[in-house]
Amino acid sequence: MHLADLQTPALVVDAESLEANLAAMAARWPGETLRPHVKAHKTTALAARQEAHGAVGFTCATIREVEGMAAAGLGRDLLLANEVLDTRRLGRVVADGARVTVAVDSPETIAAAAAGGVREVLIDVNVGMPRCGCRPEEAGALAARARTAGLTVRGVMGYEGHLQAWPDPEERARLTDEAMTRLRAAHAEVGGDVISGGGTGTSACNPWVTEMQAGSYALMDSTYTAAGVGYAQALHVLGTVVHVSPARPDMPAYAVADVGLKALGMDHGNPTIPGAQVWFCSDEHVTFAPDDPVRVGDRVLVVPAHVDPTVAYHERMHLVADEEVLETWSVDLRGW
Amino acid sequence: MHLADLQTPALVVDAESLEANLAAMAARWPGETLRPHVKAHKTTALAARQEAHGAVGFTCATIREVEGMAAAGLGRDLLLANEVLDTRRLGRVVADGARVTVAVDSPETIAAAAAGGVREVLIDVNVGMPRCGCRPEEAGALAARARTAGLTVRGVMGYEGHLQAWPDPEERARLTDEAMTRLRAAHAEVGGDVISGGGTGTSACNPWVTEMQAGSYALMDSTYTAAGVGYAQALHVLGTVVHVSPARPDMPAYAVADVGLKALGMDHGNPTIPGAQVWFCSDEHVTFAPDDPVRVGDRVLVVPAHVDPTVAYHERMHLVADEEVLETWSVDLRGW
Numbered sequence: 070m071h072l073a074d075l076q077t078p079a080l081v082v083d084a085e086s087l088e089a090n091l092a093a094m095a096a097r098w099p100g101e102t103l104r105p106h107v108k109a110h111k112t113t114a115l116a117a118r119q120e121a122h123g124a125v126g127f128t129c130a131t132i133r134e135v136e137g138m139a140a141a142g143l144g145r146d147l148l149l150a151n152e153v154l155d156t157r158r159l160g161r162v163v164a165d166g167a168r169v170t171v172a173v174d175s176p177e178t179i180a181a182a183a184a185g186g187v188r189e190v191l192i193d194v195n196v197g198m199p200r201c202g203c204r205p206e207e208a209g210a211l212a213a214r215a216r217t218a219g220l221t222v223r224g225v226m227g228y229e230g231h232l233q234a235w236p237d238p239e240e241r242a243r244l245t246d247e248a249m250t251r252l253r254a255a256h257a258e259v260g261g262d263v264i265s266g267g268g269t270g271t272s273a274c275n276p277w278v279t280e281m282q283a284g285s286y287a288l289m290d291s292t293y294t295a296a297g298v299g300y301a302q303a304l305h306v307l308g309t310v311v312h313v314s315p316a317r318p319d320m321p322a323y324a325v326a327d328v329g330l331k332a333l334g335m336d337h338g339n340p341t342i343p344g345a346q347v348w349f350c351s352d353e354h355v356t357f358a359p360d361d362p363v364r365v366g367d368r369v370l371v372v373p374a375h376v377d378p379t380v381a382y383h384e385r386m387h388l389v390a391d392e393e394v395l396e397t398w399s400v401d402l403r404g405w
Numbered sequence: 406m407h408l409a410d411l412q413t414p415a416l417v418v419d420a421e422s423l424e425a426n427l428a429a430m431a432a433r434w435p436g437e438t439l440r441p442h443v444k445a446h447k448t449t450a451l452a453a454r455q456e457a458h459g460a461v462g463f464t465c466a467t468i469r470e471v472e473g474m475a476a477a478g479l480g481r482d483l484l485l486a487n488e489v490l491d492t493r494r495l496g497r498v499v500a501d502g503a504r505v506t507v508a509v510d511s512p513e514t515i516a517a518a519a520a521g522g523v524r525e526v527l528i529d530v531n532v533g534m535p536r537c538g539c540r541p542e543e544a545g546a547l548a549a550r551a552r553t554a555g556l557t558v559r560g561v562m563g564y565e566g567h568l569q570a571w572p573d574p575e576e577r578a579r580l581t582d583e584a585m586t587r588l589r590a591a592h593a594e595v596g597g598d599v600i601s602g603g604g605t606g607t608s609a610c611n612p613w614v615t616e617m618q619a620g621s622y623a624l625m626d627s628t629y630t631a632a633g634v635g636y637a638q639a640l641h642v643l644g645t646v647v648h649v650s651p652a653r654p655d656m657p658a659y660a661v662a663d664v665g666l667k668a669l670g671m672d673h674g675n676p677t678i679p680g681a682q683v684w685f686c687s688d689e690h691v692t693f694a695p696d697d698p699v700r701v702g703d704r705v706l707v708v709p710a711h712v713d714p715t716v717a718y719h720e721r722m723h724l725v726a727d728e729e730v731l732e733t734w735s736v737d738l739r740g741w
Contacts, residue, residue, distance in 0.1 A: 076468075076491060076741065077741075078741060108688055108689075130688055130689050131689060132412075151647075151663075151689060152647040152648055152661075153647070153663075154645055154647060154701070154702055155412060155645075174648060175648065175649075175701055177701040177702060178647070178701070195650075199650065199656065199659055199684065199692050200648070200661055200687060200690055200692055201647060201648040201661055201690070202648075230687065309490055309491075311487075311488040311489070311490060311514070311537060312488055312510060312511065312536070312537040312538075313511075314531075314535065320535065323535055325488075325536055325537055327487075330670070330672045330714050331670075331713065331714050331717045332741075334666070334667075334671070335670070335671050335672035335714070336666045336671035336686065348535065350672065351536060351566060352444055352466055352713050352714065353444075353466050353467060353487060354536055354537070356535050356536055365490070365511055365513040365514070366490055366513060377667065377688050378666050378667050378671070378688065381667045381718060382717060382718065383740075384740050404719075404720050405412065405413075405414060405668075
């Protein structure tokens with residue numbers, strides 16, 4: 070199928086850029102040292118490509134992602150890097166033969182893991198972002214509690230999410246060092262082989278983790294590009310121009326394409342369109358001022374500001390090379 | 406099933422508030438004068454309730470919505486209030502017996518409607534928001550062109566989207582009057598029975614349309630509540646507290662629930678939580694400071710800032726009364 074035959078809006082992935090991104094991250098973090106985060110693409114077919122590049126384990130954010138990865142035969146070592154209280158579904162995945170490790174940071178989440186049939190955990194440590202994770206000085210006691218509950222404590226995790234898109238790379242590296250000092254202090258109390266953390270934005274300045282949880286590098290978005298992380302924009306939302314308004318005395322020229330805020334994660338702001346200024350998005354439309362005139366029926370490639378919530382809106386993504394659709398992948402890890 | 410048995414995050418709809426909202430709008434716009442917009446809820450089961458309150462026709466924003474409504478037996482009079490160039494799927498819906506009217510605003514969209522087997526159109530008129538829609542003075546010529554192409558022109562539509570949440574109600578009414586003056590001028594040139602427009606925010610100050618396209622009133626969001634439109638918040642995203650951090654010298658107390666930006670439309674900003682201050686959202690979490698202490702495992706009800714893109718993330722919504730789940734509805738009109 071040709072790109073022109075796709076109904077829009079449609080997620081399209083440039084095959085060459087994707088492959089280059091996967092190869093570059095795998096070169097920096099080879100084999101088991103990379104634990105790609107599937108929340109950024111929610112697509113088992115893409116995860117299989119990451120496995121082909123050497124990844125053994127994967128990071129998940131939801132129970133659905135864990136279930137889907139296991140069902141796709143990618144369950145050799147799944148980390149649910151998130152706290153959960155209802156662990157029954159995870160227990161079933163374990164019983165079916167997948168290896169599932171869950172983040173815990175409280176007596177309640179430890180009890181839930183043990184009660185649900187989960188066998189392995191990481192102690193989740195707050196390394197500076199006010200979200201989940203215990204304080205470093207609590208980590209040792211939580212690890213002891215988990216072991217008493219019959220769980221194997223594989224080590225620690227700590228996500229420096231607040232630093233991923235820090236503008237200045239040197240300051241980002243310094244702050245990552247500080248954050249990982251907290252994580253290493255916790256690890257000294259917890260033990261185990263695993264220090265898990267990091268993301269695309271700190272993947273070049275975080276040598277302290279034993280496994281890197283990067284996800285966005287595969288597809289990328291304009292926020293990470295602006296942060297200078299060095300991966301190619303592989304993902305676009307393909308749209309069709311449905312309206313053109315020529316310049317008039319009371320209004321400059323603008324055009325409208327069928328890529329709206331239900332096709333884009335909007336928490337990082339408007340998307341960008343190369344060769345145009347984006348004015349605003351509404352449910353099913355983006356209004357933009359193109360540098361050069363466009364016509365109704367033209368196609369446009371829209372760059373999302375945040376890849377993860379963009380992908381989560383779409384049922385499928387199309388792998389494309391030279392305007393040909395090579396494969397169509399189901400975004401099969403959506404929902405909860 | 407009890408509310409406490411729902412896995413989270415989950416869309417929950419208060420049955421009493423929904424019913425009150427549907428009744429109130431149907432009282433103001435009875436029978437055919439209300440053409441509810443399904444883009445706000447994407448749920449045929451909810452549309453059936455709107456039909457039970459007297460609605461005959463419905464407004465859609467996507468081809469998928471048209472197809473799904475027709476398949477659910479709700480295709481007596483469907484308006485696709487959006488420009489489309491690939492009309493083949495719409496033609497099939499018409500051939501299968503549904504009545505489908507499509508918005509057109511250019512020679513290209515008229516040609517597409519005629520070529521695709523669509524028989525009826527409205528001329529879409531720009532009434533002040535730079536999106537789709539022709540200029541009022543172009544409407545007559547476009548109508549003639551559509552008739553020459555063999556299409557029935559039922560009238561005009563014009564959506565004053567930029568006024569829906571205008572803060573001052575009197576100014577909103579005055580600006581709506583101005584916008585509808587443009588639409589009525591176009592209608593005078595176009596003819597036909599239909600003047601379609603409006604939304605929840607202008608439903609009390611737009612007496613000029615023959616059919617009101619309101620959608621958000623059924624479920625509501627914090628943006629429309631702030632605009633004082635007078636409908637009840639029927640929709641919440643139910644979450645579970647997964648982490649609690651007590652007050653410390655360097656950080657006030659906060660909690661984290663499993664309702665993140667993949668469960669919420671974020672283009673209107675952060676959600677709200679009654680009895681708490683929301684700090685920020687990440688993919689699967691909301692971090693908030695509760696007025697009164699909460700515990701891990703507690704449930705929270707999160708109010709989205711924008712209902713439409715919130716619903717579009719969810720596979721189902723649960724109709725709830727007195728903490729009992731009465732029905733579970735598939736959000737079956739998602740995607741394109």
